[in-house]
Amino acid sequence: MSERPTPDELAEAIEEFLAGEILPTLEDRRLRFRLLVALNALGILRRELTKVPPENHAEQRELAARIREGDVPAGTLAHVKADVAARLQIDSPRYLDRY
Amino acid sequence: MIADMREALEEVLGPISEPVLLPGGASKEAWSVDAGDERLLVRRAGGGVIHRHTLSLRHEFDVLQAAHEAGVKVPRPVAYIEDLDGREAFVMERLEGETIGRRIVREPVPERLPLQMAEELAKIHALPPERLPFLEAATIDRLVDELDEVGEPHPAIELGLWWLRENRPPEREPVVVHGDFRIGNLVVDESGLVGVLDWEFAHLDDPARDLAFSLVRAWRFGADHLRLGGIGDAEPYLERYNELTGFDVRPEELDYWEVAGNVGWAIGCLTQAQRHLTGQDRSVELAILGRLGAEVEYEICHLLEKQGVT
Numbered sequence: 355m356s357e358r359p360t361p362d363e364l365a366e367a368i369e370e371f372l373a374g375e376i377l378p379t380l381e382d383r384r385l386r387f388r389l390l391v392a393l394n395a396l397g398i399l400r401r402e403l404t405k406v407p408p409e410n411h412a413e414q415r416e417l418a419a420r421i422r423e424g425d426v427p428a429g430t431l432a433h434v435k436a437d438v439a440a441r442l443q444i445d446s447p448r449y450l451d452r453y
Numbered sequence: 454m455i456a457d458m459r460e461a462l463e464e465v466l467g468p469i470s471e472p473v474l475l476p477g478g479a480s481k482e483a484w485s486v487d488a489g490d491e492r493l494l495v496r497r498a499g500g501g502v503i504h505r506h507t508l509s510l511r512h513e514f515d516v517l518q519a520a521h522e523a524g525v526k527v528p529r530p531v532a533y534i535e536d537l538d539g540r541e542a543f544v545m546e547r548l549e550g551e552t553i554g555r556r557i558v559r560e561p562v563p564e565r566l567p568l569q570m571a572e573e574l575a576k577i578h579a580l581p582p583e584r585l586p587f588l589e590a591a592t593i594d595r596l597v598d599e600l601d602e603v604g605e606p607h608p609a610i611e612l613g614l615w616w617l618r619e620n621r622p623p624e625r626e627p628v629v630v631h632g633d634f635r636i637g638n639l640v641v642d643e644s645g646l647v648g649v650l651d652w653e654f655a656h657l658d659d660p661a662r663d664l665a666f667s668l669v670r671a672w673r674f675g676a677d678h679l680r681l682g683g684i685g686d687a688e689p690y691l692e693r694y695n696e697l698t699g700f701d702v703r704p705e706e707l708d709y710w711e712v713a714g715n716v717g718w719a720i721g722c723l724t725q726a727q728r729h730l731t732g733q734d735r736s737v738e739l740a741i742l743g744r745l746g747a748e749v750e751y752e753i754c755h756l757l758e759k760q761g762v763t
Contacts, residue, residue, distance in 0.1 A: 383476045384474070384475075384476035387476055388737065388738065391737050391738050391741060392737045394741060395737050395740060395741045395744075398741070398744055411606070414606040414607075414608060415606040417606070417608045417611075418606035418607060418608045418611045419606075421608055421611035421612055421615055422611050422614075422615075424615060426612065426615055428763045429763060430612065430763075431612060431754060431757055431758060431762045431763055432763060434608045434609050434612055434754060435609070435751070435754035435755075435758070437608065437609075438609050438747055438750045438751045438754060439751065441747045441750075442747050442748065442751060444744075445744040445745065445747045445748075446744070446745060446747065446748055449747075449748045449751070450751075452675075452677055453751075453755060
């Protein structure tokens with residue numbers, strides 16, 4: 355059990371502060387836009403902190419190198435697509451609803 | 454700084470209003486100024502460049518001039534300024550209309566817009582290359598080099614590159630292409646297409662590549678069911694383009710270059726994030742692109758699946 359607040363709880367606190375207290379005070383359109391983007395990045399970070407990364411970096415490197423060599427057996431795409439979908443669960447979960 | 458810039462601009466333009474920095478534009482600044490009743494936009498270099506194949510503002514201005522002379526709908530070029538408070542810049546007409554992709558796909562779409570996009574592309578692809586001798590030819594290999602420079606493993610992008618190598622359609626004579634022709638880089642109003650912006654990626658290439666770029670899902674801004682930039686179907690657009698150019702681009706070529714457009718943008722996301730990670734240009738907008746690239750990778754997988762890859 356990690357120390358409280360946990361990393362994602364801390365991130366949540368930052369998110370609440372920015373969205374609840376800073377955003378409403380901003381009138382500059384450029385700053386508002388950039389704060390919304392920052393909040394989106396923070397959301398990714400929070401989801402990342404609560405999940406185990408689905409992919410193994412070394413394995414991905416090996417797979418990428420094999421494909422580069424033209425070694426693409428049947429089933430490669432399905433495997434790669436599942437890895438990307440797992441990354442999307444962290445990076446942009448709602449994107450998957452678009453398919 | 455704004456005062457210095459205003460002074461430098463006034464040397465060229467005469468008395469102007471106070472320059473206002475417009476939102477957006479990660480790699481270039483856009484300033485709005487008025488000179489009398491002329492509405493102008495100053496495009497000025499930002500901190501870094503998107504990647505090494507981006508045109509300088511001087512060359513971008515030359516391309517804009519060539520396009521304008523050929524009757525392409527573009528902002529009227531006004532002046533190139535080599536040193537505007539320490540950076541290069543140029544001045545052009547500020548067109549009235551919408552450029553934000555999300556808003557364009559949400560509003561009722563002007564009926565003529567898809568055909569107008571084809572018409573402008575036909576004019577662009579007829580620009581004489583000898584008028585713009587600095588334009589370089591692009592190849593798939595260039596994409597591989599860019600990916601290798603990032604240095605991260607991305608099997609989905611590799612699969613896309615593999616499929617592109619295996620399925621290359623017969624080569625077409627390279628033409629002058631815009632290089633980033635899509636919703637988001639077009640000014641649109643109720644009557645349709647007002648102007649084509651952002652010429653920094655102009656180069657020589659297969660015309661079908663330029664034609665297919667606006668099909669890339671990321672540039673449909675959520676209106677995914679409309680393959681042409683979230684605003685229309687691809688068929689009438691393709692037909693109109695073929696009618697005007699006589700190039701007879703086949704639907705399979707559009708499919709091929711749609712994959713290429715996605716692969717290019719997936720790599721673009723990574724190189725943009727690198728600008729932040731290497732400290733060249735710290736920005737949360739650039740940083741997050743490194744993650745949003747996963748969306749584009751998923752689309753690559755989806756498109757390859759449709760092509761029968763397993």
